[in-house]
Amino acid sequence: MNAPVFQMSNVSIDIGGPRSIMQRIASGINLELHRGRTLALVGESGCGKSVTALSAMNLLSAPLRVSEGSIVLRTEDGPQDIAGLDPSGRQMRAIRGRRIAMIFQDPMTALDPVYTVGDQISEGLRRHLGLSRREAWARAVDLLRLVGIPAPEERAGHYPFQLSGGMRQRVMIAIAIACAPSVLIADEPTTALDVTVQAQILDLLRDLGERLGMATLLITHDLGVVAENADDVIVMYRGHVVEKAGVGALFDNPAHPYTRGLMASLPPADGRRVELTPIPGQVPPITEEIQGCPFAGRCPHVMPRCGERMPALQNLSPEHSVACWLYPAVAEAVA
């Protein structure tokens, strides 16, 4: 496989500043994105998915910040560490929207209500590609057509409130892909949409990712979405990556008890009637100091050493790794 377009290495995210207590809300995050492939980031709410996504855009705002690690973007100009750039500086702005673009969860609130969607798509085009108003508008209409909006010439002149939720999310996608970015981050892009529209939006994202050769980071809590749209998967639990695998390997052989728990709480795709097993308990709040594995309190296989130390991620096979003391590879790596 070629070098990843985008790579986060050992990234930790802290909340709190000089005058308040610091709290680590995500640590040791490693992920790579490759051209034309989709990496899914899965986990319950509050597990650190969205802050990871925002950190990839250098969009974390105080009191959140990346405290360790590197976030490297590779372009034709060579690699660049985003984590080291001034969040509102010129260099970072030249990357946002141009090299890395993002789609947000709720299309109802993510578009500016007082500008037409054509204007909002044009804005980035004019800023990054230096297009004139007229050229940008023409591109905006093309983009609306590309994301499957009927009568795009007319729709470009519409305001967000005149469009349905699904349409608005298509507009968000048009905004994101406008400048042909190499990395697309989709933070729960279908969570706020009707079920019938969800599949259409995901198909569109997958199709565009392959066609335009974008590397996609798909953030979701929905394993069904993962199974259908991802090539690789990272499972996060309370700020830690607990399992990392190709989508096939993960679903054939889920290794971490948390991943297995997630799958057991999902109805089977073939429609069999089975008893669903929820994971007992809740994600511990970030304010709670935890020693060892954060899942220990909910884990059916908990062992004494789980409470002592958080295991590191170790390979089970070349494309499957897990952070759990159940596995000899993990235990051996420590010993």
Add this chain to the structure above:
Amino acid sequence: MLTYLARRSLLVIVTIAGVMTILFGLQKLAGDPTIFLLPPEATEAERLSLLHRLGLDRPLIVQYLSFLANAATGDIGLSWKYNEPALPIVLEAFPATILLATSALAFSILTAVPLGILAALRRDTWVDTFASGIAVIGQAMPVYWSGLLFILLFSTTLRWLPSMGGEGWLALILPAVTLGLNTMARIMRITRSSMLDVLGQDYVRTVRAKGIPEYAILFKHGLRNAAVPIVALIGLQLGGLLGGAVLIETVFSWPGVGRLAVNAVYSRDFPLVQSVALIVTVTFSLVNMFVDVLCATLNPQIRLN
């Protein structure tokens, strides 16, 4: 948009008719005007003749209808004190009041909006504290009191500015600032809070994710969205400014409608008081209509529905 304007204009006419009705009622409540108009030694015959001359011996309904009909043609009758048509007297004093009110408004907008934006951007810093301090002072001090304080400081002690009106643009500064202080405080507070609200919205994050620089986010998206409540408030404040002008013009001897109104009340010159009320009502209604149209233009959701 046209039907909206037509509906709005109709509302203006209804408002003015309502105000005129109240004015007519107030005049009736004030009792027999001949007591003030005639010397104490006047005879009953003289009194009846004056009532007849003023048309006050007719049935109430006739008086009311002819009052409304005349008002519609701009005829409020003769001022009892000056014995000339009342409306032209008011119209002559009106430009001075408009000058004062617009200067006060300009002062308050030009100081409040930048300060409000700055307070929102530098939230919880000394800038924010300073701005809210100004807002508290501006809203807590009655204009006649702050006006007197300003005269004491800038005219009497420092001798920088004249305390009396009508002597060129320098004479405008103190009354305009005094009058605009309260409005400035209100505009600043709403600018700060609506900017904070807008800048925390998801769509601002979307714009930031597009790689747009902060100044463009602030003005193109922030201020544009925050403008609707600010403009609406400015429209409402104009009523307060016209009302405040009554006090300010008295304190600063400004030759405007406000001072005219106060004097007319003292001398119980009803046609003059009514003329002032009519002019102020018409102005206020028209400005509010303009502001509503402006708000609708700023907000596509109103404009297109």
